[in-house]
Amino acid sequence: MAFVVGGLYAAAIYMILRRSIVKLVIGLVLLSNAANLLIFTLADMSRGAPPLVPLGALQPAGAVADPLAQALILTAIVIGFGVLAFAVVLIHRAYEVVGVDDMDKMKDTDT
Amino acid sequence: MPMYSLILRSASHFLLPLLLLFSIFLLLRGHNEPGGGFIGGLVASAAIALYLFSMDVKAARQVLHIDPRELLGWGLTLAVLSGVPAVFWHQPFFTAQWLTLELPALGEVKLSTVLLFDIGVYMVVIGSVLTVLLALADADDARH
């Protein structure tokens, strides 16, 4: 698992370091996936033990997966989507205004 | 943007109400089984997105009956308001309040501020996703 997360991070960062803004966005998506997985992995992974309390019981039977991490990730995913939408539209607008996809050419604020 | 595929179109006609119902089901059972406001909201928005692709923007807006931005606002309002009742019982903001009703036909029904909050989340999710998608689709239409 650690290798997968590491790989995702590497890929994400490689993409973010590119000059093309589109690639930057792809990098962002990868990065948010990687970060979510990182949290998920660090909070004890267990199979077949969802954090649900059986009907009629007060507490789950036996150990369950960490619900807090899941709650965190769940909101992170949704917010990640919101941010992504914002970023995508922002670069779209920027592209319309500036006419390039190259960040180096967007440096001047007075274009 | 609309893709004029007959199969997709007729399928989405049937799928839309089903998916919307399913999303409400997910929302309501969320407290006990997998589901909840976030998931329900996403399912509903995905359903309308599907409709949007098969028909067009206008149709999608009509299905919704309400501007997604309004949905967004009401959702936020509802979510905030759900925290208010606790204050009247001198409890911290957002302490959950439960009201158990015994209805003759349905048996025991639990109403709670938590449910209100989840509905708020549901509305906000639908509202924001659709605000973005519809705006984009609108812009796309304007272009063609």
Added chain:
Amino acid sequence: MLFAVLSGFLLATVAPWLHRLFGRHSGWALGALPLGLFMYFGSFLPEIQQNGPLVIDYPWVPGLEIRLSFLVDGLSLLFAMLISGIGFFIISYAGRYLESHRDLARFYVLILAFMASMLGLVLSNNLIALFVFWELTSITSYLLIGFNHEDEDARKAALQGLFVTVGGGLALLAGLVMLGMVAGSYELSEILTQGEWLQAHPWYLPIVLLIVLGAFTKSAQVPFHFWLPNAMAAPTPVSAYLHSATMVKAGVYLLARCYPGLGGTQTWLFLLGVFGAITMLTGIVMAVRSTGIKRVLAYSTVMALGTMTMLIGLGTEKAILAAMVFLLAHALYKAALFLLAGVLDHGAGCKDFLQTGGLRRAMPISTLIAALAALSLAGVLPLFGFIAKELLFEATLQAPRWAWLFAFAAWSAAILVVAVAAIVGIRPWYGAPVQTPIPAHEAPPAMLLGPAVLALLGVFFGLFPWVIAYGLLEPAASSVYGQPISLPLALWHGFNLPLLMSVLSLVLGLLVYRYWDQLRAQTALLDQWVRFGPERGYEAAMQAMVRVAHWQTALLQNGYLRYYLMATLLSTVVLLLAALALNASAVQFYFDLSGVMLHEYVILAVLLAATVMAVTTRSRLGAVASLGAVGFGVALIYVLFSAPDVGITQILVETLTVILLVLVLFRLPRFLGLTSTALRVRDALIALTVGGTITLLMLSTISTHYFDSISSYFIENSQPEGYGRNIVNVILVDFRALDTLGEIFVLALAAVGVYAMIKLRADRLKKGES
């Protein structure tokens, strides 16, 4: 007391309205406040004389031991009465002097705020409160010096004053905090009783250096003296108030205040005594060298500040008393003279002594006042200045070390002071009448009242020193000295060495005045030397600062996102790896593949493959599709490892993401090969390093638990308290509902932002078309 200190701020907020209400009499109306304060502070005098110092306490930030407490003793009352008393004259004077100035209302606001800050400074018992007021005086004085903000010189002088005093303020803050830490209290009344403990402490030297640095910048001691004469760009009432009686004396106040705790050591004697003496001589030499009316007065103020610093440095009973007497005498005659400088400017248009002469017929009252004030400045027999001068000589003669040196320095300075007094008291008024820029006429009563009263007080206190000595000066000197001082003040001390010095200084001083013009011509060389003085250093330092800022900005803010990222990432990686390497023995890598099942391997492999695909593909559709694959792979992992909610969410979001990207990305250009292969390799290396570090980090932390997870609370209480069996959902909507609320707000904001970006443009397009 709190109200008394803050009333200046309160009145400042309504001053513009009052100004409009009272019109040209607003100076009198607003002056009522300082006058009332003066009486209020005066009413404390009998009490502290009987019961000793008074501490009035208001809690402010109790957690940080910051209390708004006020210390009322002789010293603070002397200053408070000077500030409020002279404040009254200044404000009523300014009402007339600046009558035609369109920003008079602003002047009232600033001067009242300044007065309140100054009162707070001298009355504060808490070190932090003292510092806050200290900085407030710096800021308000900055605004006052730059009052004529359309004048570049005024702006420059204001900024210079601000930089020097605020720079010193930083040192002061450090010194005060250290003092508070060492003493274990931030209350002056508690600190100052611990003199021996403080002086034996290893931090004593840094504390003294820092506090003295702060005081020196504020009180314009060499080498920070240059800002004071430049600050004369301010309107004359400001100069009279800030640079004679109040602000510049804040440093002197601080030194006097700290004397019981920090003073009396060799370091103290050396620092204050030597620098004070040097400042005294520098100031008076520069004063004789100048011709601008306010400049001469400003430099002679520098001299006075040096004298007081030196006296506090000497630290004998006599020296402390001399410092207090000198302080009062100086405040009286210097404020009067500054106000007269304003009268000269107002009534004759003169800003330079060389433009003046023979004004006594046109301005008889001013001439008289000037003569009285100048006699006090020179220290001539029946005036208060004489007592101050006698005490100064006596104190230096009895100095604990280098007595002759100090006495000689004081005596030489006194000669030139007499010359300055002659320049001020004789030059403009007597001799042949000179054509002045505007026809000379006497000033209105409002402008003469202040200088007249102040000058007459100099005469009165000189003739009857016991009036002021018993009630005010002795308590003040006692609170500085730490023990009761009772030295009778008398005009006549008998025939002794100080008297001889006094007489000689008078004679020599008048000689200097007689040959003033020649003297200035012959010492023109000094100007060359002055140009390389500390002011040059200040300017060089400012320029260097600007250059460093340019260089640093160019280096750090280069505008390339990826270089920022690289710097951030690489430093994180280096720090993390260093931490891992340093604790190598304690780190255990948890590496156990035994439990992994085949289908999980497959998913992970697919995930990695899709990732690689997303990175390397040249087609946009390919990139989006492989992104989708990555997302679904991650979702599968969630589902497999007991997170159904998260899995579902991930799948749905992934779907919507793809839709979104399809809607937008295809309007963007194709991927271009923007970078060379070498750069790609470099970036890939960086990326792999980061990825590898994360992997290592995870392997090393996965098995460690430093503290219990709070999840167990949620797991146990979900059903009993939250009435829900889906723990994740209960956390989201119940236990941590406030967090979720914040998150949906973020989501809503993003949506609104997107909507705005798209719709506003669409509207503009429509408008453009129609």
